[in-house]
Amino acid sequence: MTKGLRVHSEIGALKRVCLHRPGEELLNLPPFELERLLFDDVPFLEVAQEEHDAFAQILRDQGVEVLYLEKLVAEAFDAVPGARDEFLDQYIAEAGIKGDCMRKVVREKLESITDNLEFVMKTMAGLTKAEIEIPLSAGSTLNALVNSESESDLIIDPMPNLYFTRDPFAVVGNGVCLNRMYSVTRNRETLYGKYIFKYHPDYKDVSLYFRRDAAFHTEGGDVLNINAKTLAVGISQRTQAAAIDVMAQNIFWNSDSEVERILAFNIPNNRAMMHLDTVFTQIDHDKFTIHPAIMGTLQVFELTPGKNSGDVNITELNDTLEHILANATGQDQVKLIPCGGGDPIAAAREQWNDGSNTLAVAPGKICVYARNTVTNDVLYKEGLELLVCPSAELSRGRGGPRCMSMPFEREDI
Structure with a gap:
């Protein structure tokens, strides 16, 4: 296995990914505690596991090495005497x-x-x-x-949202943002990332661009690697603008980082668009899936390094989403494919089930939920290759294939 992290895009051929197979945390999810634990329904664990196993197998069939969050943490404890005791002290303090x-x-x-x-x-x-x-x-x-x-x-409390490995941390290039998450319920999840990136033999030396004890909150669903030089980050319900200021400082002035600009997208603060990856996701060199309600509503800022160390220049971009994304990707133009094909009822229904939250395994080859039939038909007709994942129970957590995966390595594009 190659050591370290390398993710410079959303679409480069996926080589290694971190997942979490749903476990007994879903059995400790009482209906009267759902709102507090950020769930809308109680998934049927056995079926959720079968669906997740199918998702993992789809990735393996494409040559992807599947790593499991729980095994990585256990390996970190195996490798370093005392790491488990240190974790337990912190776990109990935050429980x-x-x-x-x-x-x-x-x-x-x-x-x-x-x-x-x-x-x-x-x-x-x-x-x-x-x-x-x-x-x-x-x-x-x-x-x-x-x-x-x-x-x-x-x-x-259980951690029922853990199978959405996208959010507790975000791989950026060869480093990682270890997040301080929006809610107390989910912020405990970032403990696992802390001990992987502190003690695991393969990942303990990576650069940290954000830390879980930061003053502001951010989540991985708001972080999209456009290319090695450009990072997109959502200002959202779950990621504060002040957190992006911190991220910019740590990314621009770290020798391990190649990022030269950050595009900060100010998205509406609501459940349907809680993260940037529920608003748009790159699926090919020149194609994105999008939430149809987002067209024409985005305020976008470009952050670049200033002349002096620690300085950050900020410019508001007054342009269409298509032009901003075309410029970011270096394409003459990009195609924005709306969830539900633009039909308002289908779009609302399939956005609820993460129709625009797709995972690119390679350019133009994407993993999608089976239940989003209208969106999938549109994607198929646009020439995309679809890897279809069963989703009756997994979708109850309100997260799609991108949410359920944290790439550790992609081929450069």
């Missing part, structure tokens, strides 16, 4: 556990798991009251006992 007594019991429960992969998967799944016994001893507090009888059956 929202009430009372010293409960934290002690949880620690003992997790420390009793000797296998590192099993341990990692348990931290992802969360912990319920049914799994542990609360001791009534001289050291118990009234607060701990009362809270143990509280309404929620969760001691530690």
Whole structure:
């Protein structure tokens, strides 16, 4: 396996990708906790796993090496004595556990798991009251006992959004943005990336362009590698403009980075367009899938390095989306293919199921959800090669093939 990261585009032939197979975290998803845990429905785990396995196999059939997030973290713990204990300290501190007594019991429960992969998967799944016994001893507090009888059956929340590996971190060129995510529910997911990029033998030396303890929030779905020189980032519900300022400083003045400009797209703040990759996704040298509601509504800024170290120039681009993307990609013109073929009902329905959130495996060859039949027909007629993934349960998490994948290596274009 090639060491390190290399992603300079959205469409170069995909060589290596990081996924997370849905696990028991989806079993710890009570219906009354859905809104807080950022889900709209409870997926059927067995079918979601079958669909995800089919997705992974589609990628392998295209020559892609599939890595799993949980295995990478376990390998990091295997490689470095003490890394697991360091992780556990931080995990418990961020888990929202009430009372010293409960934290002690949880620690003992997790420390009793000797296998590192099993341990990692348990931290992802969360912990319920049914799994542990609360001791009534001289050291118990009234607060701990009362809270143990509280309404929620969760001691530690699950991380049901983890199978969307695009968001906790974002590979940019040979480095990575380790994100501070928008919600407390999801920000704990970035712990896994921290320990991969700190301790894993193959990835511990990569440059970090953003850190999970930053003051502002950003997510990987807002980061698109147009080419080695140009990065697109969404100013969205999940990524603050101030976070892009930090990112620009760290990217422009890092010797490992080749990026010379960042295009910041100010997109509407709503659930249908929570990330830039739900607004548009590059699928070929000159083609993008887009959310039809975005046409003519975008404010775009170009960030470039100033003359002095640390300076960043910012220019507002007053032009059409087509012209901005054509300029960014170096094409004479680009084709924007609307989700749902432009039909408002089909577009709304299929955008809900991530019809424009596609994963390019190579230029013009894209992985799509089977359920978005109208959009898929339009893409097929535009000459794209479609790799169709079953999606009845995976789509309940409101994320498509791009959301479910974090490329670690692509061929240069």
